[in-house]
Amino acid sequence: MTTSPSVAVITGASSGIGAVYAERFAARGYDLLLVARREDRLRELAAKLESLHGINVQTLTADLAKESGMQAVEEALRSNERISVLVNNAGVAHLAPFTAGSAELHQADIALNITALTRLSLxxxxxxxAQNSGTIINIAxxxxLHAIAGSAVYSGTKGYVLNFTRGLQQEIEGSNVRIQAVLPAVTATEIWEVSGVSMDHLAPESIMTTENMVDAALAGLDQGEAVTxxxxHDLALWEAYETARLAIFDASRTGVPAPRYQQ
Structure with a gap:
């Protein structure tokens, strides 16, 4: 009896990081379900990956900032038992002073970066x-870790993604389910076209290619990293940050105001 390949679902798959994840999982022998708003790009990528890797690629055109788009992908995740990987990559950034954006713009960013990711993860x-297997990759x-002026909403949504992922990791500890948070820095993607910040204003040496970003993230996944x-380069910095973060949390459980707050 021939066993059908597992399926990887990748959101925001029409370009950039999502498209590279699609190629890498195709190369690993996965069939794919690619999700994005731009149907023409999805179909073009699907045809390319099917030809190169001999896999089956399905596409789902959906706007994950909208209820109908979230529901469509939720239904696919619930109904297809072959799905074993979810890459929550879809996201948007508008980098400008908070008061320069409308309530509608901020709400749409939150819907895509937080609400959709949460519902698809669920x-x-x-x-x-239930099947004690599967992988979720959340792109934070x-x-x-650090907000700067103009990034209040974007940083806030990505801070949610990191802490949400940490909480889920605690819940699935000891199981065969894997959940990874990936923290890219400046990456050469189309997100900059809508962000309000041109890549021309960024230091060239700070920009990572999408290919290098995804390959490093998958190496981290293969090595069992919870956060990549x-x-x-200096892993000791991360270890020191984690140590300090946990020490602050533990030291805050005294039930007594610190002396500096007492008269």
Whole structure:
């Protein structure tokens, strides 16, 4: 009896990081379900990957900032038992002073970066836990760790992604389900076209290619990393950050105001 390949679902797959994830999982022998708003690009990528890797690629045109788009992908995740990987890559950035954006713009960013990612994770993880297998990759950002002027909403959404992922990792500990947070820094993608910041204004040496970013992230996944920061060379910095973060959390559980706050 021939066993059908597992399926990897990749959101925001029509270009950039998502398209590279699609190529890499195709090269690993996965069939694909590619999700994005731009149907023409999805179909072009699907045809290319089917030809190169001899896999089956399905496409789902969906706007994950909208209820109908979220529901369509949720249904696919719940109904296809062959799905074993979800890459929550779809996201958007508008980098400008908070008050320069409308409530509608901020709400759309939150819907895509937070709400869709949360709901798709729920749809996937419910089944992954039931079968005790599966992988979720959540694309966060180094601005999960540090916000700068103009990034309040974007940094806030990515901070959610990191902490949301950490919480899920605690819940699935000891199982065969894997959940990884990936924290890219500046990466050469089309997100800059809508962000309000031109890549021409960025230091060239700070920009990582999408291929290098995804390859590093997948290497981190294969090595069992819970959080992967592709451009961070000095691992001791991360270890010190983690140690300090946990120490602050533990030291805050005294139930007594610190002396500096007492008269």
């Amino acid at each position: 749809a996937a993880l419910t089944r992954f836990q 950002s180094v601005v999960s 920061v592709p451009p961070l």
